[in-house]
Every structure is written in structure tokens, then in C-alpha cells.
Amino acid sequence: MTDRIKYQLDESRMPTSWYNIAADLPVPLPPPLHPGTLQPLGPSDLAPLFPNAIIEQEMSTERWIDIPEPVREVLCQWRPSPLFRARRLEKLLDTPAKIYYKYEGVSPAGSHKPNSAVPQAWYNAQEGVKRLTTETGAGQWGSSLSYAGGLFGLDVTIFQVRVSYDQKPYRRALMETWGGRCVASPSNETEYGRAVLAQYPDHIGSLGIAISEAVEVAAKNDDTKYALGSVLNHVLLHQTIVGEEAITQLEMAGDDPDVVIGCTGGGSNFAGIAFPFIGLQLRGGANARKRRIVAVEPSACPSLSRGQYAYDFGDTGRMTPLVKMHTLGSEFTPPGLHAGGLRYHGMAPLVSHVKELGLIEARNYHQTACFEAGVMFARSEGIVPAPESNHAVRAAIDEALRCKAEGKSETILFCLSGHGHFDMSAYTNYLSGKLVDQDYDEKELAMALSGLPKVG
Amino acid sequence: MTDRIKYQLDESRMPTSWYNIAADLPVPLPPPLHPGTLQPLGPSDLAPLFPNAIIEQEMSTERWIDIPEPVREVLCQWRPSPLFRARRLEKLLDTPAKIYYKYEGVSPAGSHKPNSAVPQAWYNAQEGVKRLTTETGAGQWGSSLSYAGGLFGLDVTIFQVRVSYDQKPYRRALMETWGGRCVASPSNETEYGRAVLAQYPDHIGSLGIAISEAVEVAAKNDDTKYALGSVLNHVLLHQTIVGEEAITQLEMAGDDPDVVIGCTGGGSNFAGIAFPFIGLQLRGGANARKRRIVAVEPSACPSLSRGQYAYDFGDTGRMTPLVKMHTLGSEFTPPGLHAGGLRYHGMAPLVSHVKELGLIEARNYHQTACFEAGVMFARSEGIVPAPESNHAVRAAIDEALRCKAEGKSETILFCLSGHGHFDMSAYTNYLSGKLVDQDYDEKELAMALSGLPKVG
Numbered sequence: 001m002t003d004r005i006k007y008q009l010d011e012s013r014m015p016t017s018w019y020n021i022a023a024d025l026p027v028p029l030p031p032p033l034h035p036g037t038l039q040p041l042g043p044s045d046l047a048p049l050f051p052n053a054i055i056e057q058e059m060s061t062e063r064w065i066d067i068p069e070p071v072r073e074v075l076c077q078w079r080p081s082p083l084f085r086a087r088r089l090e091k092l093l094d095t096p097a098k099i100y101y102k103y104e105g106v107s108p109a110g111s112h113k114p115n116s117a118v119p120q121a122w123y124n125a126q127e128g129v130k131r132l133t134t135e136t137g138a139g140q141w142g143s144s145l146s147y148a149g150g151l152f153g154l155d156v157t158i159f160q161v162r163v164s165y166d167q168k169p170y171r172r173a174l175m176e177t178w179g180g181r182c183v184a185s186p187s188n189e190t191e192y193g194r195a196v197l198a199q200y201p202d203h204i205g206s207l208g209i210a211i212s213e214a215v216e217v218a219a220k221n222d223d224t225k226y227a228l229g230s231v232l233n234h235v236l237l238h239q240t241i242v243g244e245e246a247i248t249q250l251e252m253a254g255d256d257p258d259v260v261i262g263c264t265g266g267g268s269n270f271a272g273i274a275f276p277f278i279g280l281q282l283r284g285g286a287n288a289r290k291r292r293i294v295a296v297e298p299s300a301c302p303s304l305s306r307g308q309y310a311y312d313f314g315d316t317g318r319m320t321p322l323v324k325m326h327t328l329g330s331e332f333t334p335p336g337l338h339a340g341g342l343r344y345h346g347m348a349p350l351v352s353h354v355k356e357l358g359l360i361e362a363r364n365y366h367q368t369a370c371f372e373a374g375v376m377f378a379r380s381e382g383i384v385p386a387p388e389s390n391h392a393v394r395a396a397i398d399e400a401l402r403c404k405a406e407g408k409s410e411t412i413l414f415c416l417s418g419h420g421h422f423d424m425s426a427y428t429n430y431l432s433g434k435l436v437d438q439d440y441d442e443k444e445l446a447m448a449l450s451g452l453p454k455v456g
Numbered sequence: 457m458t459d460r461i462k463y464q465l466d467e468s469r470m471p472t473s474w475y476n477i478a479a480d481l482p483v484p485l486p487p488p489l490h491p492g493t494l495q496p497l498g499p500s501d502l503a504p505l506f507p508n509a510i511i512e513q514e515m516s517t518e519r520w521i522d523i524p525e526p527v528r529e530v531l532c533q534w535r536p537s538p539l540f541r542a543r544r545l546e547k548l549l550d551t552p553a554k555i556y557y558k559y560e561g562v563s564p565a566g567s568h569k570p571n572s573a574v575p576q577a578w579y580n581a582q583e584g585v586k587r588l589t590t591e592t593g594a595g596q597w598g599s600s601l602s603y604a605g606g607l608f609g610l611d612v613t614i615f616q617v618r619v620s621y622d623q624k625p626y627r628r629a630l631m632e633t634w635g636g637r638c639v640a641s642p643s644n645e646t647e648y649g650r651a652v653l654a655q656y657p658d659h660i661g662s663l664g665i666a667i668s669e670a671v672e673v674a675a676k677n678d679d680t681k682y683a684l685g686s687v688l689n690h691v692l693l694h695q696t697i698v699g700e701e702a703i704t705q706l707e708m709a710g711d712d713p714d715v716v717i718g719c720t721g722g723g724s725n726f727a728g729i730a731f732p733f734i735g736l737q738l739r740g741g742a743n744a745r746k747r748r749i750v751a752v753e754p755s756a757c758p759s760l761s762r763g764q765y766a767y768d769f770g771d772t773g774r775m776t777p778l779v780k781m782h783t784l785g786s787e788f789t790p791p792g793l794h795a796g797g798l799r800y801h802g803m804a805p806l807v808s809h810v811k812e813l814g815l816i817e818a819r820n821y822h823q824t825a826c827f828e829a830g831v832m833f834a835r836s837e838g839i840v841p842a843p844e845s846n847h848a849v850r851a852a853i854d855e856a857l858r859c860k861a862e863g864k865s866e867t868i869l870f871c872l873s874g875h876g877h878f879d880m881s882a883y884t885n886y887l888s889g890k891l892v893d894q895d896y897d898e899k900e901l902a903m904a905l906s907g908l909p910k911v912g
Contacts, residue, residue, distance in 0.1 A: 003529065005529070005532065005533060006467060006532060006533060008464065008466070008467070010464070011462060011464070073459065073461070076461065076462060077461060077462060077540065077838065084533065088607070106562065108838030108839050108840070110877070147838055150835050151544070151838070169880075169881075169884070170626065170877070170880035170881070172884075173880035173881065173883050173884040173887075174840065174877075174880060174883075176883075176884070176887050177831060177834050177835075177840055177880070177883045177887065178834060178835060178840075179835055375633060378633050378634060379606050379633075379634060379635055382533065382564030382603055382607070383564050384564070384630065384633055384634075419877075421566070421626070421630075421877035421878065422877065422880075424625075424626035424629035424630060424633075424878075425625075425626070425629065427629050427630075427632075427633045428625070428628075428629040428632070431629075431632050431633065
């Protein structure tokens with residue numbers, strides 16, 4: 001076949017280590033702080049929540065960290081994931097640009113999330129943990145941890161943001177099929193959840209609240225640890241396998257991206273596709289040219305674009321350490337948009353840091369523009385993207401249209417982080433004209449920002 | 457990695473032709489008959505419904521039929537599909553058997569159906585057809601044709617069995633996202649549909665009725681043809697790419713199946729995995745040993761196990777040609793079970809024929825036993841199977857347990873024809889104990905069989 005569309009690596013070429021960008025940063029990442037003492041966090045502060053191996057990774061500045069063999073044996077069921085050239089989309093757009101997408105929807109849970117769920121479950125099981133708690137928005141992370149926990153004999157309890165719990169019953173069914181227990185958050189199962197419900201009985205929930213509940217349960221039970229699906233360094237680390245593979249696959253294709261695009265909520269998907277490319281630049285050498293790296297977020301929850309770069313809590317209940325990040329304030333409740341995975345008040349400290357260092361750019365879109373792009377993509381490339389991924393599709397299409405206007409044949413790479421099979425009601429809403437763009441409340445944002453903890 | 461679980465062929469090894477079992481049958485297939493004259497059908501009788509290239513394939517006895525290059529270019533997005541060794545399931549069952557599964561859920565529509573939807577859409581587009589009509593049960597076929605039609609600029613109208621239309625709104629959303637138009641059947645859009653509704657306003661529908669509606673619209677409109685997702689020879693032909701790949705992949709693995717298993721509704725999935733193996737046997741030579749080939753159907757709709765081998769109509773409205781097949785009678789309405797893709801009164805003539813020739817065996821299961829198997833599979837192998845595929849999973853597990861009881865290390869291959877992402881409400885029902893086994897009505901079956909057309 002003359003016009004190749006698929007670049008599939010043999011499993012023998014699956015990366016054997018994750019890339020740790022902390023090794024190459026020109027300025028080190030500001031440390032997380034203890035919420036009580038405001039002093040930099042030590043490993044023992046994290047011990048109630050995470051196993052030692054994860055804490056080590058969280059603080060490591062080693063450049064390459066080995067992927068354990070049992071983890072690779074699970075990942076290789078769907079990894080290396082395919083890289084596709086979007087030839088039919090290019091034709092539809094009539095663009096001189098070349099568009100490539102790395103497709104993470106091939107995992108059992110249908111997104112990039114198992115890339116971190118599997119090692120997290122494995123490390124916990126190795127250290128004798130019996131149960132994991134976590135939060136989930138759209139359910140991509142919760143289902144991934146339910147899947148991964150089950151593989152290694154762990155019980156998994158998932159606090160799912162109420163609005164997604166109600167909007168996406170099939171995601172919950174998926175979590176339960178894999179043996180996880182799913183609880184709508186805010187819930188009556190935690191002190192914090194009960195406190196929220198006492199004040200707002202109809203609260204639609206938020207990732208910040210669900211994190212507080214999951215952390216509370218883990219902190220109070222010896223056999224239970226907490227697993228986070230994004231934001232933290234070790235989660236971003238596990239996702240770098242995506243970008244590492246993409247670099248090899250684009251070499252196969254004889255191409256090199258001028259623009260690398262990922263959607264970003266907590267930041268793990270974005271870091272997964274972007275950090276290995278930023279690493280090429282930071283380390284210098286033959287591949288060191290500066291590529292444009294674009295993070296795409298929803299206009300309704302624009303932490304990178306509109307947030308403050310400041311120390312803040314990761315959760316609404318103020319139980320987590322303080323981390324320096326772009327934040328809308330931990331009290332901020334984003335509108336109930338369909339890209340539930342992007343409804344988070346903060347941004348991964350590492351993503352925030354590289355933004356401050358000028359290594360990446362950020363943009364945001366309203367959801368109808370994203371679904372419009374998603375339908376164009378589905379009708380040309382076949383795959384129906386997750387609402388989160390539609391943000392990256394929108395940006396890739398806009399870059400391709402810019403190339404058309406400028407007569408440039410640039411190479412665009414984006415991560416298609418997952419499929420939309422569990423989000424079809426959003427497509428029904430869009431196709432029937434019922435989907436509306438939602439904005440955050442400016443007054444609420446101002447209040448949430450004014451409530452940022454005073455540090456330094 | 458020592459314990460290999462994935463056998464992925466490079467796209468350069470994707471088959472270049474389909475295997476036509478008609479070339480190797482020891483006894484020729486009884487011909488389809490014209491419903492009026494009861495004489496064998498000529499190509500011109502099919503011309504109102506199908507393009508010439510499809511009619512040629514339907515009647516061909518050539519052993520190998522080339523897959524057109526533009527069709528291969530679409531298929532190679534997800535083909536060759538992976539073959540997996542189910543090592544975690546083997547361990548769970550503690551069986552000495554080796555279990556392999558060929559996974560067809562990697563297509564954009566999530567099942568094997570696009571293997572035929574893509575060539576059918578392409579052949580129609582080549583011959584100037586503007587619109588396709590079809591029927592669909594669970595929606596696997598309708599969504600696949602919607603996807604494939606869109607790629608080649610065809611309008612697609614899908615008559616979906618009412619019970620599935622109501623049970624699976626997300627499948628409909630998928631069809632609409634790809635641009636297809638979905639109509640609940642029986643509908644008011646056809647004479648036949650109106651006649652059924654006049655008699656039974658609350659009819660839950662059946663594939664037989666939906667076929668009548670789709671055929672009627674195609675027959676009455678010059679620019680419109682009909683596309684069938686199973687049963688006919690050319691559809692089974694297109695699916696043989698599955699078994700052809702599996703043969704090569706098992707060679708890679710150094711294995712040869714003792715048992716080959718596929719679920720069967722109309723028969724296309726079963727034929728896809730089975731016919732290439734039956735062909736090895738029929739053609740003789742080094743690979744000619746007799747393997748057990750097992751067709752699995754629902755107890756609620758057991759055409760192979762309980763039907764008569766007789767000439768019957770493919771549809772309830774008696775508009776189609778008469779074909780010789782195992783049938784429960786075209787008036788038979790199967791219970792509204794969750795494996796909507798298996799709710800068909802008949803069986804592919806080619807599958808029925810090889811059953812009569814003693815080349816395959818048949819068995820049937822109730823749906824709760826199938827969902828039990830599906831959940832075991834999901835919790836070990838990760839992938840959540842479609843309800844139809846759960847029938848094959850059940851049979852594979854039972855064969856593996858038989859091997860355990862007998863202390864035999866046989867090799868079992870089954871086709872995992874699709875994922876269950878659009879069927880999660882069925883899993884919710886199963887997990888909450890609400891799923892019940894349904895039986896057909898013996899009296900209704902007797903009546904439907906007594907109504908079989910009198911031929912020869």
C-alpha cells in the first residue's frame with residue numbers, strides 16, 4: 001500500500017524505562033510543602049498515602065526509571081499503541097500539513113490512564129497493600145484503576161464526581177464489571193463528604209472534593225493506600241511511555257513534529273505525549289530543535305490560561321500537600337461540562353513549571369467547538385474521540401487550517417487520549433443541538449483565587 | 457518477556473484475498489430460489505438489491521477472491537487484528553489448555569462487522585449507488601455500515617430492531633455520529649412496517665422484520681441498494697480475513713487449534729474464524745487434520761440446534777429469495793435478549809450446509825451463563841466482551857474446564873468478535889442480579905415451523 005497510515009511497533013520495541021523530565025529541568029521544580037508546617041515535604045509525610053516505590057519516583061531526579069517486567073507484561077497487551085497518519089482528515093481539510101495521532105484508546109479501559117494505573121496497582125500490591133481508594137471524573141481513571149487493581153488482587157473504591165456518576169452510568173458499569181466499587185461524591189462515606197452534603201445537599205461534585213474523600217479513607221485505614229490518576233510527578237512519569245513510543249514511530253515515518261498537541265486536565269495525558277519531546281530539546285544534541293508544544297484545556301476550566309501560578313491544595317478539603325501550580329483555587333467548582341476528565345481546578349506542578357519556563361504554550365476551547373472537531377474526526381478517521389480528546393483534535397484541526405492559510409506543510413502530532421464510547425450521550429446532545437457552551441462564574445473564580453493559601 | 461501474550465502481524469502480512477469455501481465443498485450449496493417461481497435464482501434477480509460485484513461474489517466458486525486495494529487501505533487501520541494468548545484466564549481456570557482469542561473489537565465500530573461493511577460500501581460506491589439501506593439488531597452492523605458508507609460518500613438508512621433501539625441508545629448515537637440515519641423497526645416508513653404496526657402496535661421488532669423494511673426501500677428506489685450484515689455468502693466471504701490471519705498468527709505462536717469456537721447469529725462471525733480452518737481440512741495436505749469447530753448460539757434462539765434444515769425466507773415479510781438453512785421459521789420472534797446480534801430466525805446457508813456435512817458442531821447457552829463467563833474474562837483479560845461474544849467465551853471456558861477434568865493440554869481458539877462498550881446496561885443488569893434467562897415459546901416455534909414455505 002502506497003499511502004501508509006499506521007506505524008505499529010513490535011512489542012520488542014516497547015520502552016523499557018520511563019522518562020523523568022525532572023532530570024533535565026534547567027530550574028528545579030518548587031518542592032511540595034507540608035500543609036501544616038509549610039516546610040518542604042519529606043518522604044515520610046507521604047507514607048500514609050503511597051507505597052515507598054511510588055514516593056521514590058515522586059521525588060526522583062534520575063532521568064530513566066525502569067519499567068518493572070510484570071508491568072510491561074500487562075502493558076504489552078495493547079502497547080506499543082499505534083501511531084496513525086490522519087490522511088482522510090488531511091484530505092477533508094485540504095491542508096498541506098501532515099497530521100499524526102497517537103491513539104491511546106486501544107487499552108482495555110479505552111484511554112491512556114491504564115499506563116499509570118497498572119504500575120501503581122503493581123507497586124502497591126508488592127508492598128502488601130489490600131485496598132486502593134481514588135477519585136474519578138468522567139470515569140476514565142476510576143475504571144482504569146478498577147481494571148488494574150483487579151489484576152493484582154486489590155480492592156478498589158472509587159469516589160466519582162456526582163455529575164459524571166449521573167451522566168455516565170455505563171462507565172460505572174465498567175468499573176463494577178472489573179470488580180471496583182463506585183461511590184458518588186460528595187458521599188456519606190467520609191467526614192469531608194458529609195460536611196459538604198450538610199452545606200450543599202445537591203452538590204454536583206468536583207475532582208477536588210472526590211480527592212479529599214479518597215485521601216481521607218486512605219489516611220484512616222492501615223491496609224489502604226490512595227492512588228491518583230494525574231497531577232503528581234510519578235503519574236506523569238508513567239505516561240511518558242506514550243511520547244517515547246511516538247518519537248520512535250515518527251522516526252519510522254521519516255517525520256519530526258513541528259507541533260505537539262495534548263489535552264490537559266490534571267496534566268498526565270499532556271505530559272505523556274509532550275515531555276519526551278521537551279526532553280529532546282533540553283538534553284541538546286541532534287534532535288534538540290525547539291518544537292511548539294501545545295496544551296489544550298476547556299474554556300470552562302482554564303487553569304493554565306487563567307489560573308494563578310501559586311501554592312495551592314490539590315483537593316477542596318485541604319488535606320493534600322501544597323504544590324506550586326496553575327490553579328483556579330481549590331474552592332473552585334468547574335461547570336459540569338462533558339469533558340469530565342478536564343474538570344480540575346489545578347494543573348500538574350511539572351506542567352505548570354514547564355509553562356513558566358516558556359517550554360510550552362496553552363490554549364482553551366469551548367465544548368461545542370470541540371465536539372464539532374470530534375465529529376469531523378469520527379467521520380474521516382472512524383474513531384469517535386472522548387470529549388477530553390476532542391480538545392486536542394480541535395487544536396490539531398486549527399493548526400492544520402493555519403498551515404493551509406499560510407501554505408505551510410508542517411507536521412502536527414497529537415495524542416488521541418481515548419475513545420468516546422462511554423460518552424455518547426454527549427454526542428447525542430451535540431448532534432441534536434442541545435449542547436451549550438458553559439462558562440465559569442467570574443465571581444466564583446475571583447473568590448476561589450482570593451482564598452489561596454498564603455505561602456512564602 | 458518470557459510469556460508472550462500478543463501475536464501481532466505487520467500490515468504487510470494482511471491477507472490480500474478472501475477465502476471462498478464454496479470452491480472446496482464436497483457437495484455444492486443448494487441454490488437460492490426465486491420466491492415466486494421456486495426456480496434457482498439468477499444474477500438479474502438480485503440486481504435491484506445489490507451491485508454487480510457483490511452478486512458475482514455471492515455466486516462465485518473461485519477459491520481466492522482479491523481484496524481491492526482501497527478496501528485494504530481502510531482495513532489496515534486496525535488489521536491485522538491481534539491474536540492474544542489468554543494466560544491470565546488460563547491461570548484463573550487452572551487449566552492445562554492453551555486458550556487463544558482473536559480480537560475483532562479493535563475496529564472503529566468495535567466488532568468484526570466493518571470487515572464486510574467496508575467492501576460492501578466500496579463496491580456500491582464504485583457502481584454509482586447513492587444510498588444504502590440495512591437492518592441492525594444490537595447495532596453492531598448498523599454502526600459499521602454507517603461508518604463505512606460515510607467513508608465512501610454514501611447515505612445510510614438503518615432499520616434497527618425496536619427492542620435494541622430502546623435498550624442501546626448509545627449505539628444509535630454512534631450511527632448518527634458517523635452520519636447514518638437510524639429508524640426503529642417496525643416503522644411507519646415502509647408498507648411492511650405499517651402493516652406490522654397495524655396488527656401489533658407495540659411489536660418489539662426482529663431482524664426478520666427489519667430486513668423486510670430495508671429490502672422494500674431498496675427495491676423501490678433506483679439509487680438505493682441494500683446491504684446485509686450476515687447470512688449471505690459474500691458477507692461470510694469478507695469475514696474470512698479473520699480466520700486467515702489467525703492461521704498465520706497461530707503458526708507464529710507454534711500452535712495449532714484442536715478446537716475453534718465462534719458465536720453465531722446470522723453466521724458471519726462464526727464463518728470468519730471457522731471457514732479458513734475448515735478449508736485446510738477440505739483441501740487436504742499437511743495442515744488437513746480434522747479440528748473440532750464449534751458454533752455457539754443462544755438457547756433463546758437456537759436455529760442450528762433446534763431449527764429445521766429447510767428452504768425459508770430470510771425476512772418476515774417474505775420478500776427475500778428462499779434459501780436452504782437451519783431456521784426457526786421466518787415468523788418466529790426471538791425473546792428480547794441482550795445479545796441482539798444473535799436474535800435471528802435463520803442461519804447462513806453456508807454455515808447450515810457445513811453443519812449438515814458434519815464439518816462443525818453446534819451448542820447453545822442461556823444468557824446468564826454467558827455473562828458469568830464474560831465477567832470472568834473481563835476480570836482476567838481486561839477486555840469487556842460484547843454479549844454476543846460472551847457465548848464464545850462461555851464455550852471456550854467450558855472446553856478449558858473439560859481439558860482440566862481430562863488432564864489434556866489442548867489448544868483452544870475463539871473469536872472475540874467485539875467489545876461490550878455499548879452493552880454495559882446488560883452488565884449492570886447481570887451484576888445486580890436482574891438478568892434472567894429467557895426461553896422462546898415452544899408453541900410459537902411450532903407455529904413458525906409449520907408456516908415454512910412448501911418447496912420441492
